[in-house]
Amino acid sequence: xxxxxxxxxxKNSPAKILLVDDDEVLLAHIGRTLQNQGYLVESCExxxxxxxxxxxxxxxxMITDVRMPEASxxxxxxxxxxxxxxxxxVVISSDEVLAKAWSGHGKTGxxxxxxxxxxxxxxxGVRAALKAGPPKS
Numbered sequence: 001x002x003x004x005x006x007x008x009x010x011k012n013s014p015a016k017i018l019l020v021d022d023d024e025v026l027l028a029h030i031g032r033t034l035q036n037q038g039y040l041v042e043s044c045e046x047x048x049x050x051x052x053x054x055x056x057x058x059x060x061x062m063i064t065d066v067r068m069p070e071a072s073x074x075x076x077x078x079x080x081x082x083x084x085x086x087x088x089x090v091v092i093s094s095d096e097v098l099a100k101a102w103s104g105h106g107k108t109g110x111x112x113x114x115x116x117x118x119x120x121x122x123x124x125g126v127r128a129a130l131k132a133g134p135p136k137s
Contacts, residue, residue, distance in 0.1 A: 013040075014038050014039050014040050015039050015040070015060040015061055015126075015130055016039070016040040016041075016042070016058055016059050016060050016061075017034055017039050017040065017041050017042070017059065017060065017061045017062070017063060017126070018042055018043075018044070018050060018053055018054065018059045018061070018062040018063070019031055019034070019041055019042070019043045019044075019062075019063050019064075020043075020044055020045070020046070020047065020049075020050045020062065020063065020064040020065065020068070020073065020076060021043075021045070021063075021064070021065040021068070021092070022045050022046060022065065022068040022069060023065070024045065026065075027043050027045065028043075030063070030122065031043050033119055033122060033123075034122075034126070037123055037126075039126070042059075046068060046069070046070050046071070047068065047070055047071035047072075047073075047075065047076040047079070048070065048071070050062070050064070050076055050080070051076070051079055051080070051083065054080050054083050054084050054087070055083055057084070059084070059087060060088070060130065061087070061088045061089070061090065061126065061129055061130055062077070062080055062087055062088075062089050062090070063089075063090040063091075063092060063126070064076050064077060064089065064090070064091060064092070065091075065092050065093060066091055066092070066093035066095060067093065067095065073091060073092075073093070074091075077089050077091065077110060081135070085134065085135075086133075086134035086135075087134070088110075088111075088129040088130060088132060088133060088134065088135070089110040089111070089129065090110065090111045090112075090113060090125050090126060090129045091110045091111070091112050091113070092112075092113045092114075092115055092117070093112075093114065093115060094114070094115040094116070110129075110135075111125045111128050111129040111132070112125075113125040
């Protein structure tokens, strides 16, 4: 089955995704999966590194786990919104109640993907977030 073209940013280049998860194995797996789909991916293992990268700009999407040491993914998403209000966000978590309570409601506009997820579910979530674009105020 042929690989579909990746979603692109307004610049007509592959979307650039910031991937944040403290689980190194999952971080590498998701990163490879997204790269195999044609996306550009930068990864980091904590909220501090992610915020530094976000402040540098240039990302079309952020994917973050909810439960991480130092700062949760939800805290990271809120800080990211302050620095880059137009950044679409995908939230991944095995804690469906927590993540659903936070994502997809009101101003956050995040897409939620429940762990464990399939490649198809991951790609569908990424495409949905990119298509939806910035959260609505």
